[in-house]
Amino acid sequence: MEAVVEELPVILQAFWLTVKLTVVSGVISLVWGTVLAAMRVSPLPVLRGAGTVYVNILRNTPLTLIIVFCGLGLGTVMNVQFSADDLSINSFWLSTIGLSAYTAAFVCEVLRAGINTVPLGQAEAARSIGLTFPQTLRLIILPQAFRAVIAPFGSLLIALIKNTTVAAAIGVAEAALRMKNLFDAHGDAVIPIFLGFAAGFVVLTLPVGLLFGRLARRMAVTR
Amino acid sequence: MTETSGSAPLVNLAAVNKHFGDLHVLKDIDLSVARGEVVVVIGPSGGGKSTLCRVINRLETIDSGTITFDGRQLPAEGKALANLRSEVGMVFxxxxxxxxxxxxxxxTLGPIRVRGVPRQQAEQRGMELLERVGIASQAAKYPAQLSGGQQQRTAIARAxxxxxxxxxxxxxxSALDPEMVQEVLDVMVGLARDGMTMMVVTHEMGFARRAAHRVVFMADGQIVEQGAPADFxxxxxxxxxxxxxxxxxxH
Incomplete structure (x- = not known):
């Protein structure tokens, strides 16, 4: 138990990185996923096709492969760099790209399910007062779709929090990687350290589920 | 009544055909509506009445024929189509x-987003319209909190x-409880009196007698007969x- 107390600064630092990965990837995947959903319901076949191909590829590829591709493919081979001298900044952003690209595919599909809950008459009424397709989507369809999928978005966020541990594969010093390092340093305290990290994840994920559940009830559109 | 004030018709359909798969819902429809005219379309279910209504603002596309509105052919898509729709109200x-x-x-959404009317001005006009249809006191509520009749009057104000x-x-x-039908019809009769051009698909024969200039009887995708309500x-x-x-x- 002393090992956990002694290493608390390291553990907190690790979780701080987990939180940063989650927030940055979460925001990017929300925006990108919304764009993808708009593409998949657009009247233009080219956009619809591109959205479908993207979602099917990213959703069906293991996250570990995507993160490793970002680290090696983008980072090492294609030499995508976010900082000339700080490797940790590079790996942070490369893993963020991977996490966002992957999560956006799920955001897109959840949002598309939300769009399907909005009655067709809403879009017809919007068109009949002269709103264009983008306006109809932005002002009428998406606001109602988002409210319908708040709870599933909570599940996606919980999944994202846990998925950030895959960034360890390319050396991001988030919780999973730090835990492994601490195992090596404190061979006699593996179980307490493990429990400490597990508790850390629960502290992050449990409130998310509760908050999004409450939000979903409060924001529901009554018809 | 078709030749109101001698001007060109507001809407003109010529040889319009429309299919839903194998179903031929509109068969060579020729119809024009003059400015200020109130046309009531009646007929058995599945006869193409609603489709006739919906092709005029292109919520349904047509397979052949031409539709002109205010002298111009209906635009196929995009900004021009949105503009056309903003000039044709629709109540569902x-x-x-x-x-x-x-x-x-x-x-206020349409005026603000489509016409670019400043919010304050749109809200003032919106309240006037809600007053006119008798639901100004409900302005801050959400649709689900209103009765069907109140919702439909809101829809008329929105148009x-x-x-x-x-x-x-x-x-x-058609979707209203019987005791709410009259309040909506009263608003519509008021509009007709004020000279609004209207095409009304309905089963309300009383409304047709009171407010229509012309009754169009449709069955099996065709206009079978039309004339003044009294004659028809x-x-x-x-x-x-x-x-x-x-x-x-x-009965």
Whole structure:
């Protein structure tokens, strides 16, 4: 138990990185996923096709492969760099790209399910007062779709929090990687350290589920 | 009544055909509506009445023929089509109010977003329109909190807010409880009196008698017969119309 107390600064630092990965990837995947959903319901076949191909590829590829591709493919081979001298900044952003690209595919599909809950008459009424397709989507369809999928978005966020541990594969010093390092340093305290990290994840994920559940009830559109 | 004030018709359909798969819903429809005219479309279910209404603002596309509105052919898509729709109001059977917006927001959304009217001005006009349809006191509520009749009157106010050249009504009272039908019809009769050009698909024969200039009887995708309400209801000239009227007017 002393090992956990002694290493608390390291553990907190690790979780701080987990939180940063989650927030940055979460925001990017929300925006990108919304764009993808708009593409998949657009009247233009080219956009619809591109959205479908993207979602099917990213959703069906293991996250570990995507993160490793970002680290090696983008980072090492294609030499995508976010900082000339700080490797940790590079790996942070490369893993963020991977996490966002992957999560956006799920955001897109959840949002598309939300769009399907909005009655067709809403879009017809919007068109009949002269709103264009983008306006109809932005002002009428998406606001109602988002409210319908708040709870599933909570599940996606919980999944994202846990998925950030895959960034360890390319050396991001988030919780999973730090835990492994601490195992090596404190061979006699593996179980307490493990429990400490597990508790850390629960502290992050449990409130998310509760908050999004409450939000979903409060924001529901009554018809 | 078709030749109102001698000007060109507001809407003109010529040889319009429309299929839903194998179903031929509109068969060579020729119809024009003059400015200020109130046309009531009646007929058995599945006869193409709603489709006729919906092709005029291109919520349904047509397979052949031409439709002109205000002298111009209906645009196929994009900004031009949105512009056309902003000039043709539409009231639906199922109201279709925006569920996540208040009653007032439902009425002001079009003017603000489509016409670029400043919010304050749009809200003032919106309240006037809600006053006119008798639901100003409900302005801050959401659609689900209102009765069907109130929702449909809101929908009429939403259409009016765009200052349309015409309003299409697609069975506006069919989804209402019986005691709410009259309040909606009263608003529609008021509009007709004020000279609004209207096409109304309805089963309300009382409304047709009171407010229509012309009754169009549709069955099996064709316009079977049309004429002034008094003539049509007392002396229908086709067997099909006589048969239909005998079924709905006997009791």
């Amino acid at each position: 059977q199922s109201f279709n109010l925006f569920s996540h917006k208040t009653i007032l927001e439902n009425v 009016l807010a765009m200052d349309p050249k015409m309003i299409l009504f697609d069975e506006p009272t 209801f007392t002396r229908p000239s086709t067997e099909r119309a006589r048969d239909f009227l005998s079924k709905i007017l006997t």
